[in-house]
Amino acid sequence: MTPIDDDAPPLDPAESLALIERERHNLGRDLSPDPRMMFWPWGIAWLVGFTLFFLRFGPDGRVFVDLPEWIPLTGLALLMVAAGITTGIAGSRVSSRVSGPSTRQGIMYGVSWSIAFTAFSILFGQFSDLLPEDKAGLLWAGGMVALTGALHMAGGAVWNDRDLFVLGAWTSAINVAGILIGPGWHALIVAVAGGGGMIAAGIIGWQRLR
Template sequence: MTPIDDDAPPLDPAESLALIERERAQVGRDLSPDPRLMYWPWGIAWLVTFTLFFLRYGPDGRVFVDLPGWLPLVALAVCMIAAGIVTGVAGSRVSRRVMGPSNRQGAMYGISWSVAFTAFSVLFSQISDVLPEDKAGLLWAGGMVAVTGALHMAGAAIWNDRDMFILGSWTSLINIVGILAGPGWHSLIVAVAGGGGMMAAGLIGWLRQR
């Protein structure tokens, strides 16, 4: 006689622990957004826009490609808006399935990004006019990348996410190197190392999530 499920022998402790771990991992994947959707849009945005800035506003005022002066700025705005929409949609799909403190933490963290960038934009707009054009550009780019790195590290502290902390630390490090290298070089470093770092973070996070 074939036993029914109720007659099946109980799992031994090792099998029970393995089953619990598999279920926990599955729940974690279901309640976590795809890292590729959270990092790749920003990585692509940084790679494209900062490359355009480097080609148009290179080191020592060199113009590698005679692009219209407005093109890098427009590309930056478009890419940032597009990346924000993609990550916002990806995050909202997960947040709808989560209630309680975690949901509030995510909402407050998202608001912190908007407030920080708005505050720095207001500050920089008040002082950039008194700086040479290349230094003003470095102020805006370096300041915004600095905010990004710091907020990534803060988010890592909230969710105990080592990978996010590494990304924030890497972003902060290459930003400092770029600032010290000067206008033009900063754009190239952030495009390659910053955008590439976000692309790598999305891929590594996705592989680990699998």
């Protein structure tokens, strides 16, 4: 049988398979949010925000840089809001290109983050005043980083994305290490290994899509 119209002549099998892979890669790339936009804002927020925490609230109550007390928390909060807006825009731009179950999956995943973070905040808010300042800080930071790790692992499961799962497992592991070593060090570990992990995830994801 011959092709049913006079389109470009068929390729040989190897060329056809290469063509198939090329088009699948192209569309896959166009339908994925830019990993740099999804991970770098968070990586930078953690790197800068938790470094401020470490400098102001160091191990054993040390103060490396005598910043005003409100600076680290305000800085981290503002950077995280900016990161949330950036990833929200980058994600929704891509999701408008497709309609169907995967769009719903993306929305449900995004909403899970908001709901889970709100719930943790309300829970931790009940204990902030009861704990010494350094332990309260560790509870907040450790809890939020644990949640981030868990949601990244869940995202890896939802999209069968091994890199995302590894990022979540890595984040969870360094978080536990930091918690056990104690307040102050936890902030430094999360800044460097946690923030650095997300920046690395952005680079790896970007190179795979190119």
